[in-house]
Amino acid sequence: MGTISSLQMPLPPDTAWASLTTLGRRLRAKRFTAVELAEFFLDRVERHGKRLNAIVTVSDDLALRQAAEADRELAAGRDRGPLHGIPYGAKDLLATAGVPTSWGAAPLKDQMFDEDATVVHRLREAGAVLVAKLAMVEIAGGLGYDQANASFTGPGLNPWDITAWSGGSSSGSGSAVGAGVVPFAIGSETWGSIMTPAGYCGITGLRPTYGRVSRHGAMALSWSLDKLGPMTRTAADAGLVLATIAGPDPADPSASTRGYEYPAQDPLVPPFRLATLKGATDGVQPAVRENFEASLDEFRPHATITEIDLPELPFGTVASTIIDCELASAFEGLVTSGDIWEMSAPEDRIGAHAALFIPAKDYINALRIRRKIQLAMDALLAPLDAIVVPSLSTVASPLDGDFASYHARWGGGVSIGGAENAAGIPAISVPNGFGERGLPTGLKFVGRAFEENRLLAIAEKYQELTDWHQKRPKGWE
Protein backbone atom coordinates (compact mmCIF):
# COMPACT_ATOMS: atom_id res chain seq x y z
CA MET A 1 0.00 0.00 0.00
CA GLY A 2 1.42 3.41 -0.93
CA THR A 3 1.63 6.56 1.17
CA ILE A 4 -0.49 9.61 0.52
CA SER A 5 0.89 11.84 3.25
CA SER A 6 3.00 13.94 0.89
CA LEU A 7 0.21 14.74 -1.54
CA GLN A 8 -1.05 18.26 -2.06
CA MET A 9 -4.55 18.83 -0.70
CA PRO A 10 -6.31 21.29 -2.99
CA LEU A 11 -9.78 20.69 -1.61
CA PRO A 12 -11.35 23.01 0.97
CA PRO A 13 -11.75 21.55 4.47
CA ASP A 14 -15.55 21.71 4.30
CA THR A 15 -15.32 18.91 1.74
CA ALA A 16 -15.01 16.55 4.70
CA TRP A 17 -18.48 17.48 5.91
CA ALA A 18 -20.29 18.00 2.61
CA SER A 19 -23.37 15.97 1.74
CA LEU A 20 -23.15 13.29 -0.91
CA THR A 21 -25.21 15.46 -3.23
CA THR A 22 -22.87 18.40 -2.72
CA LEU A 23 -19.79 16.25 -3.34
CA GLY A 24 -21.36 14.88 -6.51
CA ARG A 25 -22.29 18.34 -7.74
CA ARG A 26 -18.77 19.68 -7.12
CA LEU A 27 -17.27 16.64 -8.84
CA ARG A 28 -19.39 17.16 -11.94
CA ALA A 29 -18.61 20.90 -11.88
CA LYS A 30 -14.93 19.90 -12.02
CA ARG A 31 -14.12 21.61 -8.72
CA PHE A 32 -12.05 18.48 -8.13
CA THR A 33 -11.55 15.07 -9.69
CA ALA A 34 -12.55 11.75 -8.16
CA VAL A 35 -8.86 10.98 -7.66
CA GLU A 36 -8.36 14.23 -5.77
CA LEU A 37 -11.43 13.48 -3.68
CA ALA A 38 -10.14 9.99 -2.90
CA GLU A 39 -6.72 11.41 -1.95
CA PHE A 40 -8.41 13.98 0.28
CA PHE A 41 -10.29 11.28 2.22
CA LEU A 42 -7.34 8.86 2.22
CA ASP A 43 -5.39 11.61 3.95
CA ARG A 44 -8.16 11.91 6.55
CA VAL A 45 -8.19 8.15 6.99
CA GLU A 46 -4.48 8.27 7.79
CA ARG A 47 -4.52 11.39 9.99
CA HIS A 48 -7.85 11.02 11.79
CA GLY A 49 -9.29 7.59 11.18
CA LYS A 50 -6.36 5.72 12.61
CA ARG A 51 -6.27 8.03 15.65
CA LEU A 52 -9.88 7.05 16.33
CA ASN A 53 -9.09 3.31 16.03
CA ALA A 54 -11.65 3.39 13.23
CA ILE A 55 -9.54 1.81 10.51
CA VAL A 56 -8.61 -1.82 9.95
CA THR A 57 -7.21 -1.61 6.42
CA VAL A 58 -6.59 1.39 4.16
CA SER A 59 -7.50 0.32 0.62
CA ASP A 60 -5.56 3.12 -1.02
CA ASP A 61 -4.40 1.27 -4.14
CA LEU A 62 -7.93 0.04 -4.81
CA ALA A 63 -9.42 3.45 -4.05
CA LEU A 64 -7.12 5.29 -6.41
CA ARG A 65 -7.83 2.76 -9.17
CA GLN A 66 -11.58 3.05 -8.66
CA ALA A 67 -11.37 6.85 -8.54
CA ALA A 68 -9.32 7.02 -11.72
CA GLU A 69 -11.91 4.84 -13.42
CA ALA A 70 -14.66 7.12 -12.13
CA ASP A 71 -12.86 10.11 -13.65
CA ARG A 72 -12.39 8.33 -16.98
CA GLU A 73 -16.05 7.44 -17.13
CA LEU A 74 -17.27 10.93 -16.29
CA ALA A 75 -14.95 12.35 -18.95
CA ALA A 76 -16.42 9.88 -21.43
CA GLY A 77 -19.96 10.87 -20.51
CA ARG A 78 -20.82 7.84 -18.40
CA ASP A 79 -22.40 8.86 -15.10
CA ARG A 80 -23.30 6.02 -12.73
CA GLY A 81 -25.42 8.19 -10.44
CA PRO A 82 -25.21 10.01 -7.12
CA LEU A 83 -22.40 7.88 -5.65
CA HIS A 84 -20.18 8.04 -8.73
CA GLY A 85 -16.69 8.93 -7.53
CA ILE A 86 -17.73 9.24 -3.87
CA PRO A 87 -15.41 7.62 -1.28
CA TYR A 88 -16.79 5.41 1.49
CA GLY A 89 -15.79 2.96 4.20
CA ALA A 90 -17.14 -0.54 4.80
CA LYS A 91 -17.48 -2.27 8.15
CA ASP A 92 -14.87 -5.01 8.19
CA LEU A 93 -17.41 -7.81 8.12
CA LEU A 94 -18.11 -7.20 4.43
CA ALA A 95 -16.05 -9.39 2.13
CA THR A 96 -13.77 -7.51 -0.25
CA ALA A 97 -11.75 -9.36 -2.84
CA GLY A 98 -8.06 -8.61 -2.42
CA VAL A 99 -8.47 -6.75 0.88
CA PRO A 100 -8.48 -8.59 4.24
CA THR A 101 -11.77 -8.96 6.12
CA SER A 102 -11.13 -9.48 9.81
CA TRP A 103 -14.59 -9.50 11.40
CA GLY A 104 -12.84 -7.47 14.12
CA ALA A 105 -11.24 -10.61 15.52
CA ALA A 106 -7.51 -11.10 16.12
CA PRO A 107 -7.40 -14.74 14.95
CA LEU A 108 -9.06 -13.73 11.67
CA LYS A 109 -7.15 -10.54 10.95
CA ASP A 110 -5.58 -11.91 7.76
CA GLN A 111 -8.76 -13.59 6.48
CA MET A 112 -9.23 -13.18 2.71
CA PHE A 113 -12.24 -13.77 0.47
CA ASP A 114 -12.29 -14.28 -3.28
CA GLU A 115 -15.30 -12.10 -4.02
CA ASP A 116 -16.94 -8.92 -2.88
CA ALA A 117 -20.03 -8.90 -0.71
CA THR A 118 -23.12 -7.99 -2.72
CA VAL A 119 -23.25 -4.58 -1.02
CA VAL A 120 -19.63 -3.85 -1.93
CA HIS A 121 -20.29 -5.04 -5.48
CA ARG A 122 -23.33 -2.76 -5.81
CA LEU A 123 -21.43 0.22 -4.50
CA ARG A 124 -18.62 -0.48 -6.96
CA GLU A 125 -21.15 -0.72 -9.78
CA ALA A 126 -22.53 2.66 -8.65
CA GLY A 127 -19.05 4.16 -8.98
CA ALA A 128 -18.37 4.53 -5.24
CA VAL A 129 -14.75 4.38 -4.09
CA LEU A 130 -13.76 2.12 -1.18
CA VAL A 131 -11.09 3.92 0.86
CA ALA A 132 -11.03 1.82 4.04
CA LYS A 133 -12.31 -1.22 5.86
CA LEU A 134 -13.66 0.07 9.13
CA ALA A 135 -13.14 -1.26 12.65
CA MET A 136 -15.79 -3.19 14.49
CA VAL A 137 -16.34 -5.07 17.71
CA GLU A 138 -15.05 -8.62 17.32
CA ILE A 139 -17.64 -10.97 15.77
CA ALA A 140 -20.03 -7.99 15.68
CA GLY A 141 -20.49 -8.19 19.42
CA GLY A 142 -22.08 -11.63 19.39
CA LEU A 143 -19.84 -13.04 22.08
CA GLY A 144 -21.22 -10.81 24.82
CA TYR A 145 -18.61 -8.04 25.21
CA ASP A 146 -18.99 -5.74 28.19
CA GLN A 147 -16.31 -3.13 27.49
CA ALA A 148 -15.12 -0.80 24.74
CA ASN A 149 -11.86 -2.71 24.27
CA ALA A 150 -13.31 -5.64 22.36
CA SER A 151 -11.55 -5.54 19.01
CA PHE A 152 -8.00 -6.27 17.91
CA THR A 153 -7.86 -2.68 16.61
CA GLY A 154 -8.51 -1.33 20.11
CA PRO A 155 -11.54 0.48 21.49
CA GLY A 156 -13.46 2.68 19.08
CA LEU A 157 -12.93 6.32 20.08
CA ASN A 158 -15.69 8.90 19.90
CA PRO A 159 -14.85 11.93 17.73
CA TRP A 160 -16.66 14.24 20.17
CA ASP A 161 -14.47 13.11 23.08
CA ILE A 162 -11.78 10.53 22.56
CA THR A 163 -12.10 9.40 26.17
CA ALA A 164 -15.59 8.12 25.29
CA TRP A 165 -16.60 5.05 23.31
CA SER A 166 -17.79 5.30 19.72
CA GLY A 167 -20.47 2.66 20.26
CA GLY A 168 -20.63 -0.74 18.65
CA SER A 169 -20.50 -2.99 16.97
CA SER A 170 -20.18 -0.70 13.89
CA SER A 171 -17.58 1.32 15.82
CA GLY A 172 -15.41 2.54 12.97
CA SER A 173 -18.40 3.28 10.75
CA GLY A 174 -19.83 5.57 13.44
CA SER A 175 -16.66 7.43 14.35
CA ALA A 176 -15.33 7.72 10.79
CA VAL A 177 -18.53 9.37 9.55
CA GLY A 178 -18.72 11.46 12.73
CA ALA A 179 -15.20 12.83 12.21
CA GLY A 180 -15.56 13.41 8.48
CA VAL A 181 -13.08 10.65 7.71
CA VAL A 182 -15.42 9.22 5.07
CA PRO A 183 -18.53 10.75 3.49
CA PHE A 184 -20.54 7.62 4.30
CA ALA A 185 -20.10 4.12 5.64
CA ILE A 186 -21.84 0.80 5.65
CA GLY A 187 -22.64 -0.68 9.04
CA SER A 188 -24.52 -3.73 10.19
CA GLU A 189 -27.01 -4.36 12.95
CA THR A 190 -28.18 -7.55 14.57
CA TRP A 191 -29.46 -5.71 17.62
CA GLY A 192 -28.27 -2.13 18.16
CA SER A 193 -25.08 -2.09 16.10
CA ILE A 194 -26.10 0.75 13.79
CA MET A 195 -28.34 2.64 16.20
CA THR A 196 -25.77 2.73 19.02
CA PRO A 197 -22.75 4.16 17.18
CA ALA A 198 -25.03 6.51 15.21
CA GLY A 199 -26.47 7.83 18.45
CA TYR A 200 -23.15 8.05 20.27
CA CYS A 201 -21.26 9.67 17.38
CA GLY A 202 -23.95 12.20 16.38
CA ILE A 203 -24.62 10.88 12.89
CA THR A 204 -27.55 9.48 10.93
CA GLY A 205 -27.91 5.70 10.95
CA LEU A 206 -30.52 3.82 8.94
CA ARG A 207 -31.26 0.22 9.81
CA PRO A 208 -33.35 -1.12 6.92
CA THR A 209 -36.06 -3.74 7.10
CA TYR A 210 -34.65 -7.26 7.38
CA GLY A 211 -34.23 -8.51 3.82
CA ARG A 212 -34.16 -5.06 2.22
CA VAL A 213 -30.40 -5.37 1.67
CA SER A 214 -28.63 -8.58 0.67
CA ARG A 215 -26.43 -10.08 3.38
CA HIS A 216 -24.41 -12.12 0.90
CA GLY A 217 -20.73 -11.78 1.72
CA ALA A 218 -21.36 -10.24 5.13
CA MET A 219 -20.27 -12.12 8.24
CA ALA A 220 -23.28 -13.96 9.58
CA LEU A 221 -23.76 -13.45 13.28
CA SER A 222 -27.45 -14.29 13.18
CA TRP A 223 -28.84 -15.19 9.76
CA SER A 224 -32.37 -14.16 10.61
CA LEU A 225 -31.54 -10.89 12.36
CA ASP A 226 -28.54 -9.37 10.54
CA LYS A 227 -29.18 -6.18 8.56
CA LEU A 228 -26.80 -3.96 6.59
CA GLY A 229 -27.41 -0.23 6.37
CA PRO A 230 -26.02 3.23 5.65
CA MET A 231 -24.33 5.46 8.23
CA THR A 232 -24.25 9.03 6.99
CA ARG A 233 -24.42 12.63 8.08
CA THR A 234 -27.92 13.30 6.73
CA ALA A 235 -31.12 11.35 6.20
CA ALA A 236 -31.10 12.27 2.52
CA ASP A 237 -27.63 10.76 2.17
CA ALA A 238 -28.88 7.57 3.84
CA GLY A 239 -31.67 7.33 1.29
CA LEU A 240 -29.24 7.66 -1.61
CA VAL A 241 -27.01 4.92 -0.23
CA LEU A 242 -29.91 2.61 0.58
CA ALA A 243 -31.24 2.97 -2.95
CA THR A 244 -27.86 1.78 -4.20
CA ILE A 245 -27.47 -1.26 -1.96
CA ALA A 246 -31.10 -2.46 -1.68
CA GLY A 247 -32.77 -5.05 -3.85
CA PRO A 248 -33.17 -8.73 -4.55
CA ASP A 249 -30.16 -11.01 -4.73
CA PRO A 250 -30.22 -14.66 -5.79
CA ALA A 251 -27.23 -15.23 -3.53
CA ASP A 252 -29.26 -14.28 -0.44
CA PRO A 253 -32.57 -16.13 -0.15
CA SER A 254 -33.72 -13.67 2.50
CA ALA A 255 -33.28 -10.65 0.23
CA SER A 256 -36.67 -9.19 -0.59
CA THR A 257 -37.88 -8.88 -4.16
CA ARG A 258 -39.65 -5.64 -3.29
CA GLY A 259 -38.30 -2.70 -5.20
CA TYR A 260 -36.88 0.37 -3.49
CA GLU A 261 -36.24 3.81 -4.85
CA TYR A 262 -35.11 7.07 -3.38
CA PRO A 263 -36.21 9.82 -3.59
CA ALA A 264 -39.71 8.41 -3.27
CA GLN A 265 -42.07 9.06 -6.16
CA ASP A 266 -44.84 9.91 -3.72
CA PRO A 267 -43.06 11.17 -0.60
CA LEU A 268 -44.73 11.34 2.77
CA VAL A 269 -45.67 14.90 3.72
CA PRO A 270 -46.73 16.43 7.04
CA PRO A 271 -48.71 16.19 9.17
CA PHE A 272 -46.94 13.02 10.25
CA ARG A 273 -48.64 10.48 12.50
CA LEU A 274 -46.16 9.93 15.31
CA ALA A 275 -46.45 8.09 18.60
CA THR A 276 -44.26 8.13 21.66
CA LEU A 277 -43.82 5.07 23.81
CA LYS A 278 -45.14 5.14 27.35
CA GLY A 279 -42.23 4.85 29.76
CA ALA A 280 -39.54 5.33 27.11
CA THR A 281 -37.96 8.27 28.93
CA ASP A 282 -38.05 6.70 32.38
CA GLY A 283 -34.54 6.19 33.67
CA VAL A 284 -32.75 8.00 30.85
CA GLN A 285 -30.18 10.73 31.45
CA PRO A 286 -31.81 14.14 32.03
CA ALA A 287 -30.33 15.66 28.88
CA VAL A 288 -31.61 12.71 26.84
CA ARG A 289 -35.12 13.41 28.12
CA GLU A 290 -34.84 17.19 27.64
CA ASN A 291 -33.56 16.82 24.09
CA PHE A 292 -36.27 14.29 23.30
CA GLU A 293 -38.99 16.62 24.56
CA ALA A 294 -37.48 19.53 22.62
CA SER A 295 -37.51 17.35 19.50
CA LEU A 296 -41.18 16.58 20.00
CA ASP A 297 -41.84 20.31 20.33
CA GLU A 298 -40.16 20.84 16.95
CA PHE A 299 -42.54 18.30 15.45
CA ARG A 300 -45.80 19.46 17.04
CA PRO A 301 -46.68 21.93 14.25
CA HIS A 302 -46.02 19.19 11.69
CA ALA A 303 -47.41 16.06 13.31
CA THR A 304 -50.02 14.49 15.50
CA ILE A 305 -48.27 12.90 18.46
CA THR A 306 -50.01 10.25 20.52
CA GLU A 307 -48.72 8.00 23.29
CA ILE A 308 -48.92 4.22 23.02
CA ASP A 309 -47.94 1.11 24.96
CA LEU A 310 -45.77 -1.69 23.67
CA PRO A 311 -47.60 -5.03 23.54
CA GLU A 312 -46.84 -7.46 26.36
CA LEU A 313 -44.43 -9.85 24.70
CA PRO A 314 -40.89 -10.98 25.64
CA PHE A 315 -39.12 -9.07 22.87
CA GLY A 316 -35.62 -9.15 24.28
CA THR A 317 -35.84 -12.76 25.33
CA VAL A 318 -36.94 -13.82 21.85
CA ALA A 319 -34.29 -11.75 20.06
CA SER A 320 -31.45 -12.82 22.34
CA THR A 321 -32.42 -16.50 22.21
CA ILE A 322 -32.45 -16.47 18.42
CA ILE A 323 -29.15 -14.61 18.25
CA ASP A 324 -27.44 -16.92 20.74
CA CYS A 325 -28.63 -20.05 18.95
CA GLU A 326 -27.69 -18.82 15.50
CA LEU A 327 -24.28 -17.56 16.64
CA ALA A 328 -23.65 -20.91 18.36
CA SER A 329 -24.18 -22.61 15.05
CA ALA A 330 -22.20 -20.02 13.09
CA PHE A 331 -19.23 -19.91 15.44
CA GLU A 332 -18.88 -23.33 17.04
CA GLY A 333 -15.68 -23.56 15.00
CA LEU A 334 -14.14 -20.72 17.00
CA VAL A 335 -14.58 -22.84 20.12
CA THR A 336 -13.44 -26.15 18.67
CA SER A 337 -10.40 -24.60 16.98
CA GLY A 338 -9.39 -22.72 20.10
CA ASP A 339 -9.39 -19.41 18.20
CA ILE A 340 -11.94 -18.14 20.70
CA TRP A 341 -9.13 -17.79 23.24
CA GLU A 342 -7.47 -15.15 21.07
CA MET A 343 -10.41 -12.74 21.33
CA SER A 344 -9.51 -9.32 22.72
CA ALA A 345 -12.13 -9.02 25.46
CA PRO A 346 -11.80 -11.74 28.11
CA GLU A 347 -15.58 -12.12 28.33
CA ASP A 348 -15.72 -12.82 24.58
CA ARG A 349 -13.47 -15.85 25.05
CA ILE A 350 -16.11 -17.68 27.06
CA GLY A 351 -19.16 -16.13 25.43
CA ALA A 352 -20.11 -18.88 22.98
CA HIS A 353 -19.70 -21.93 25.20
CA ALA A 354 -23.04 -21.94 27.01
CA ALA A 355 -24.94 -21.00 23.84
CA LEU A 356 -23.86 -24.30 22.29
CA PHE A 357 -26.21 -26.12 24.65
CA ILE A 358 -29.41 -24.12 24.40
CA PRO A 359 -32.17 -26.66 23.70
CA ALA A 360 -33.54 -26.69 20.16
CA LYS A 361 -37.06 -26.26 21.49
CA ASP A 362 -36.10 -22.89 22.95
CA TYR A 363 -34.98 -21.71 19.55
CA ILE A 364 -38.14 -22.98 17.91
CA ASN A 365 -40.32 -21.47 20.59
CA ALA A 366 -38.55 -18.15 20.15
CA LEU A 367 -39.32 -18.33 16.42
CA ARG A 368 -42.95 -19.11 17.15
CA ILE A 369 -43.26 -16.16 19.52
CA ARG A 370 -41.40 -14.06 17.00
CA ARG A 371 -44.33 -14.48 14.63
CA LYS A 372 -46.62 -13.08 17.31
CA ILE A 373 -44.23 -10.17 17.73
CA GLN A 374 -44.30 -9.48 14.00
CA LEU A 375 -48.09 -9.40 13.94
CA ALA A 376 -48.32 -7.28 17.10
CA MET A 377 -45.76 -4.73 15.96
CA ASP A 378 -47.33 -4.43 12.52
CA ALA A 379 -50.74 -3.84 14.08
CA LEU A 380 -49.22 -1.25 16.40
CA LEU A 381 -47.51 0.58 13.55
CA ALA A 382 -50.26 0.30 10.92
CA PRO A 383 -52.06 3.54 11.89
CA LEU A 384 -48.77 5.40 12.37
CA ASP A 385 -45.95 6.76 10.28
CA ALA A 386 -43.46 6.12 13.08
CA ILE A 387 -42.88 5.54 16.75
CA VAL A 388 -40.42 8.11 18.09
CA VAL A 389 -38.15 7.40 21.06
CA PRO A 390 -34.72 8.48 22.34
CA SER A 391 -32.11 6.51 20.40
CA LEU A 392 -30.31 5.55 23.62
CA SER A 393 -30.80 6.12 27.33
CA THR A 394 -27.39 7.77 27.76
CA VAL A 395 -24.63 9.52 25.91
CA ALA A 396 -21.54 7.48 25.09
CA SER A 397 -19.93 5.64 27.96
CA PRO A 398 -16.34 6.36 29.03
CA LEU A 399 -13.66 4.11 27.55
CA ASP A 400 -12.69 2.87 30.98
CA GLY A 401 -14.77 0.38 32.90
CA ASP A 402 -17.50 -2.03 32.00
CA PHE A 403 -20.79 -1.11 30.37
CA ALA A 404 -22.89 -2.70 33.08
CA SER A 405 -21.52 -0.33 35.70
CA TYR A 406 -22.10 2.72 33.52
CA HIS A 407 -25.63 1.71 32.64
CA ALA A 408 -26.55 0.62 36.15
CA ARG A 409 -27.55 4.22 36.91
CA TRP A 410 -29.23 5.02 33.61
CA GLY A 411 -30.77 1.74 32.62
CA GLY A 412 -33.40 3.46 30.55
CA GLY A 413 -37.12 2.97 30.43
CA VAL A 414 -39.29 0.84 28.19
CA SER A 415 -37.15 -0.22 25.26
CA ILE A 416 -38.34 -0.96 21.76
CA GLY A 417 -34.98 -2.24 20.50
CA GLY A 418 -35.68 -5.91 21.05
CA ALA A 419 -39.09 -5.58 19.41
CA GLU A 420 -37.65 -3.79 16.37
CA ASN A 421 -35.02 -6.38 15.73
CA ALA A 422 -37.16 -9.40 16.53
CA ALA A 423 -39.76 -8.07 14.09
CA GLY A 424 -37.18 -7.03 11.48
CA ILE A 425 -38.66 -3.55 11.08
CA PRO A 426 -36.70 -0.44 10.08
CA ALA A 427 -35.46 2.47 12.18
CA ILE A 428 -33.43 5.61 11.73
CA SER A 429 -31.42 7.53 14.32
CA VAL A 430 -30.60 11.21 13.91
CA PRO A 431 -28.68 13.54 16.22
CA ASN A 432 -30.89 15.78 18.38
CA GLY A 433 -28.59 17.63 20.76
CA PHE A 434 -25.87 17.15 23.32
CA GLY A 435 -25.78 15.83 26.85
CA GLU A 436 -23.25 14.94 29.52
CA ARG A 437 -19.61 15.74 28.69
CA GLY A 438 -20.75 17.46 25.48
CA LEU A 439 -21.58 14.15 23.82
CA PRO A 440 -24.39 13.75 21.27
CA THR A 441 -27.85 12.39 21.95
CA GLY A 442 -30.09 10.81 19.34
CA LEU A 443 -33.69 10.60 18.22
CA LYS A 444 -35.01 7.36 16.74
CA PHE A 445 -37.94 6.75 14.44
CA VAL A 446 -39.23 3.19 14.07
CA GLY A 447 -41.53 2.24 11.20
CA ARG A 448 -43.53 -0.50 9.60
CA ALA A 449 -41.72 -3.10 7.50
CA PHE A 450 -40.49 -1.76 4.15
CA GLU A 451 -41.43 1.83 5.05
CA GLU A 452 -37.92 3.27 5.06
CA ASN A 453 -39.04 6.19 2.93
CA ARG A 454 -41.58 7.28 5.54
CA LEU A 455 -38.83 7.28 8.16
CA LEU A 456 -36.52 9.16 5.82
CA ALA A 457 -39.20 11.80 5.12
CA ILE A 458 -39.72 12.34 8.85
CA ALA A 459 -35.99 12.44 9.56
CA GLU A 460 -35.42 14.82 6.67
CA LYS A 461 -38.11 17.12 8.06
CA TYR A 462 -36.39 17.06 11.43
CA GLN A 463 -33.08 17.93 9.80
CA GLU A 464 -34.82 20.74 7.93
CA LEU A 465 -36.13 22.11 11.25
CA THR A 466 -32.86 21.72 13.19
CA ASP A 467 -29.12 21.83 12.55
CA TRP A 468 -27.85 19.15 14.94
CA HIS A 469 -26.70 17.04 11.98
CA GLN A 470 -24.48 19.92 10.85
CA LYS A 471 -22.56 20.17 14.11
CA ARG A 472 -18.94 19.09 13.81
CA PRO A 473 -16.65 17.76 16.50
CA LYS A 474 -13.50 19.84 17.03
CA GLY A 475 -10.01 18.60 16.28
CA TRP A 476 -10.69 16.82 13.01
CA GLU A 477 -9.92 19.61 10.54
Next chain:
Amino acid sequence: MQVSRRTFTQHLITTSAIAAAPAAVLKADDPPNDDKPGPPGADAKSTAPVDLVLELVKRFYPKNLDEAKLGQIRGQIEHHMSRSRVLSAIPLTNADEPATVFAAWRADK
Protein backbone atom coordinates in the same frame (compact mmCIF):
# COMPACT_ATOMS: atom_id res chain seq x y z
CA MET B 1 -27.15 -20.02 48.86
CA GLN B 2 -29.93 -18.03 47.29
CA VAL B 3 -28.96 -15.52 44.61
CA SER B 4 -30.66 -12.21 45.25
CA ARG B 5 -32.89 -10.63 42.66
CA ARG B 6 -30.57 -7.66 42.28
CA THR B 7 -27.45 -9.77 42.08
CA PHE B 8 -28.95 -12.01 39.49
CA THR B 9 -30.23 -9.13 37.38
CA GLN B 10 -26.74 -7.68 37.40
CA HIS B 11 -25.40 -11.10 36.54
CA LEU B 12 -27.82 -11.33 33.63
CA ILE B 13 -26.51 -8.08 32.24
CA THR B 14 -22.87 -8.93 32.63
CA THR B 15 -22.99 -12.47 31.33
CA SER B 16 -25.58 -12.32 28.59
CA ALA B 17 -24.17 -12.96 25.14
CA ILE B 18 -26.97 -11.11 23.41
CA ALA B 19 -24.98 -9.85 20.55
CA ALA B 20 -24.23 -6.78 18.61
CA ALA B 21 -24.59 -3.67 20.73
CA PRO B 22 -23.60 -4.56 24.28
CA ALA B 23 -26.14 -6.12 26.57
CA ALA B 24 -25.87 -3.26 29.03
CA VAL B 25 -26.78 -0.71 26.38
CA LEU B 26 -29.69 -2.80 25.24
CA LYS B 27 -32.36 -3.95 27.65
CA ALA B 28 -33.07 -7.51 28.57
CA ASP B 29 -36.66 -8.20 29.53
CA ASP B 30 -35.93 -11.43 31.31
CA PRO B 31 -37.40 -11.71 34.76
CA PRO B 32 -35.15 -12.21 37.73
CA ASN B 33 -34.41 -15.77 38.61
CA ASP B 34 -34.70 -16.29 42.33
CA ASP B 35 -35.29 -20.01 42.36
CA LYS B 36 -31.99 -21.23 41.07
CA PRO B 37 -29.52 -23.40 42.94
CA GLY B 38 -26.27 -22.15 44.39
CA PRO B 39 -23.51 -19.92 43.04
CA PRO B 40 -21.15 -20.86 40.19
CA GLY B 41 -19.12 -23.95 40.90
CA ALA B 42 -20.64 -24.45 44.35
CA ASP B 43 -21.18 -28.19 44.05
CA ALA B 44 -19.36 -30.12 41.37
CA LYS B 45 -21.54 -33.18 41.88
CA SER B 46 -24.81 -31.32 41.75
CA THR B 47 -27.49 -32.82 39.53
CA ALA B 48 -29.21 -29.48 39.09
CA PRO B 49 -29.96 -28.92 35.38
CA VAL B 50 -27.55 -26.01 35.23
CA ASP B 51 -24.71 -28.21 36.44
CA LEU B 52 -25.62 -31.00 34.05
CA VAL B 53 -25.40 -28.58 31.13
CA LEU B 54 -22.17 -27.18 32.55
CA GLU B 55 -20.83 -30.71 32.62
CA LEU B 56 -21.68 -31.06 28.93
CA VAL B 57 -19.71 -27.88 28.19
CA LYS B 58 -16.74 -29.29 30.10
CA ARG B 59 -16.93 -32.63 28.31
CA PHE B 60 -17.40 -31.29 24.78
CA TYR B 61 -15.21 -28.18 24.91
CA PRO B 62 -12.68 -28.69 27.71
CA LYS B 63 -9.93 -26.49 26.31
CA ASN B 64 -8.76 -23.67 28.63
CA LEU B 65 -11.68 -23.90 31.01
CA ASP B 66 -10.62 -23.04 34.54
CA GLU B 67 -12.91 -22.57 37.53
CA ALA B 68 -13.35 -18.84 36.97
CA LYS B 69 -14.38 -19.32 33.35
CA LEU B 70 -16.68 -22.18 34.27
CA GLY B 71 -18.31 -19.88 36.78
CA GLN B 72 -19.03 -17.35 34.06
CA ILE B 73 -20.34 -20.02 31.73
CA ARG B 74 -22.54 -21.34 34.51
CA GLY B 75 -24.05 -17.89 34.88
CA GLN B 76 -24.82 -17.85 31.18
CA ILE B 77 -26.48 -21.25 31.37
CA GLU B 78 -28.64 -19.93 34.21
CA HIS B 79 -29.53 -16.98 32.02
CA HIS B 80 -30.50 -19.28 29.15
CA MET B 81 -32.63 -21.36 31.49
CA SER B 82 -34.32 -18.22 32.73
CA ARG B 83 -35.09 -17.25 29.14
CA SER B 84 -36.39 -20.74 28.51
CA ARG B 85 -38.95 -20.31 31.27
CA VAL B 86 -40.06 -16.97 29.79
CA LEU B 87 -40.50 -18.55 26.37
CA SER B 88 -42.39 -21.52 27.80
CA ALA B 89 -44.77 -19.18 29.60
CA ILE B 90 -46.13 -17.78 26.34
CA PRO B 91 -49.22 -19.73 25.24
CA LEU B 92 -48.66 -21.36 21.87
CA THR B 93 -51.15 -23.39 19.90
CA ASN B 94 -50.34 -26.08 17.39
CA ALA B 95 -51.03 -23.55 14.66
CA ASP B 96 -48.38 -21.12 15.91
CA GLU B 97 -45.67 -21.75 13.35
CA PRO B 98 -42.08 -20.56 13.62
CA ALA B 99 -41.24 -17.35 11.77
CA THR B 100 -39.15 -19.12 9.18
CA VAL B 101 -39.55 -19.37 5.44
CA PHE B 102 -38.50 -22.56 3.74
CA ALA B 103 -39.03 -23.22 0.06
CA ALA B 104 -38.27 -26.21 -2.11
CA TRP B 105 -35.35 -25.35 -4.32
CA ARG B 106 -34.63 -25.71 -8.02
CA ALA B 107 -31.61 -24.02 -9.48
CA ASP B 108 -33.34 -23.32 -12.79
CA LYS B 109 -36.36 -21.56 -11.29
